[in-house]
Every structure is written in C-alpha cells, then in structure tokens.
Amino acid sequence: MSDETTPETTPGTQGAESPEEAAKNPLADLEVDLERLRTDLLYAQAETQNVRRRLEKEKADAIAYAATGFARDMLSVADNLSRALAAIPAEVAADERLKPLVTGIEMTARELDNVFQRNGITKIAAMGEALDPNRHQAIMEMESADAAPGTVVHEMQVGYMIKDRLLRPAMVGVAKAPAGHSVDLEA
Structure with missing residues (x-):
C-alpha cells in the first residue's frame, strides 16, 4: 500500500x-x-x-373625500330649497308680509351653496352642453330644431362634483333631430 x-x-x-x-x-x-x-x-x-x-x-x-356621504345627504336639502324657491309665485314674493320668509329661504340656499363651494362641491354645467356620460344621466330625448342632437336641452336635477369626482350626475333631457329631418353625420 x-x-x-x-x-x-x-x-x-x-x-x-x-x-x-x-x-x-x-x-x-x-x-x-x-x-x-x-x-x-x-x-x-x-x-x-x-x-x-x-x-x-x-x-x-x-x-x-371624507365628506362624500354627508355631502350626498345634503344634496336633498339643496334640492328642496331650490324647489321651495321655484314654487313661490311672484305675487307672494312681492307681498311685504311674506318677504322676510322668502328672503330667509334665499339666504339659506345661498349659504348652502357657499358651504358647498368651500368644501369643493360644485354644480355640473348641463344646459347647452354636449351630453357627457361621465357627468350627465340622460333621462329622455326631446325633439329640437334649435339644438344639435346630443345637446342637453332640459335639466331635471342638478348634478354635483366633489373636487374631481362625481357626487351625483345631472339628470337631463337631450336634443334629438325632429321627426322627418335627416342628420348629417359627416358635418
């Protein structure tokens, strides 16, 4: 070895x-x-x-966006104030006995709008605008010779944004061509 x-x-x-x-x-x-x-x-x-x-x-x-839920709830208050102001006839608004009541409702609506503005809540422009499905909800079509098809011609409910997000879409009526008129799609 x-x-x-x-x-x-x-x-x-x-x-x-x-x-x-x-x-x-x-x-x-x-x-x-x-x-x-x-x-x-x-x-x-x-x-x-x-x-x-x-x-x-x-x-x-x-x-x-912490206030989103609260803001959505406050929209019904804004809607009711707007309806209350729209429902007041001109002769009632001119009546001296009811003028303070009307002024109080107007001031409350203005203050609510100011609070919305301070918190980044803005109304969505709708009337005369082209339908934007991201901001508008079309509820109906209305024949219109004055407006281009797809243009908002009636606003049933105001829409709102909170900063850059949709809070509530605007409920709108959209123009369509009158019956018997052809639409030039290439224009």
Missing part, C-alpha cells in the same frame, strides 16, 4: 478539482449569495416605497 493519494481519491474533493479550485468555490458561492441578497434588498426597498406612496395617496383621498 502506498501513502500517496491521488486527487480523485482525496476525501473532500469532487472530480478533478484542485485544492485551489475547491478553495475558490466557497468564495464564488458567497459572491452569488451576496448578489442575490442585494437584488432582494433592492426589490424589498422598492416595494416598501410603493406601499408608502400608495398609503399616502389613500390617506390624502380619505381626507379629501
């Missing part, structure tokens, strides 16, 4: 690796692991930043 061992039979070596190559592999493995960990760290930092941005946006939205 010989005391010499060949590299193939030396314990702890694999195949034809020399002792130097065997010593380099743990370092190479550590470098690969280090690079993988760096990549994982970068992905984790990016994900953390995305989560932080998303939470900041959600917080800002929650603050900006």
Whole structure:
C-alpha cells in the first residue's frame, strides 16, 4: 500500500478539482449569495416605497373625500330649497308680509351653496352642453330644431362634483333631430 493519494481519491474533493479550485468555490458561492441578497434588498426597498406612496395617496383621498356621504345627504336639502324657491309665485314674493320668509329661504340656499363651494362641491354645467356620460344621466330625448342632437336641452336635477369626482350626475333631457329631418353625420 502506498501513502500517496491521488486527487480523485482525496476525501473532500469532487472530480478533478484542485485544492485551489475547491478553495475558490466557497468564495464564488458567497459572491452569488451576496448578489442575490442585494437584488432582494433592492426589490424589498422598492416595494416598501410603493406601499408608502400608495398609503399616502389613500390617506390624502380619505381626507379629501371624507365628506362624500354627508355631502350626498345634503344634496336633498339643496334640492328642496331650490324647489321651495321655484314654487313661490311672484305675487307672494312681492307681498311685504311674506318677504322676510322668502328672503330667509334665499339666504339659506345661498349659504348652502357657499358651504358647498368651500368644501369643493360644485354644480355640473348641463344646459347647452354636449351630453357627457361621465357627468350627465340622460333621462329622455326631446325633439329640437334649435339644438344639435346630443345637446342637453332640459335639466331635471342638478348634478354635483366633489373636487374631481362625481357626487351625483345631472339628470337631463337631450336634443334629438325632429321627426322627418335627416342628420348629417359627416358635418
């Protein structure tokens, strides 16, 4: 028996690796692991930043639109005040005994409009505008020789926005061409 061992039979070596190559592999493995960990760290930092941005946006939205439910409920108050003012005949409004009552209703409606404005609640323009399905809800079509088809010619209920979001669509009547008239679609 010989005391010499060949590299193939030396314990702890694999195949034809020399002792130097065997010593380099743990370092190479550590470098690969280090690079993988760096990549994982970068992905984790990016994900953390995305989560932080998303939470900041959600917080800002929650603050900006917190009053949405309350504002929707207040729209019926605004509608009722508008109907009350529209229902007052001119002779009643001119009556000196009822003038303070009419003035009080008008002032209440104005103050409600001011409160809406301060809180970013605005009326949606409808009359004479082209139908915008994102802001208007068409309830009916009305024949009209004066307005282009698709134009709002009647507003049944005022619509509102809260900042840049729809609070309630305007309920409108839209013009259509009178019967017997052809519409030039290429114009």
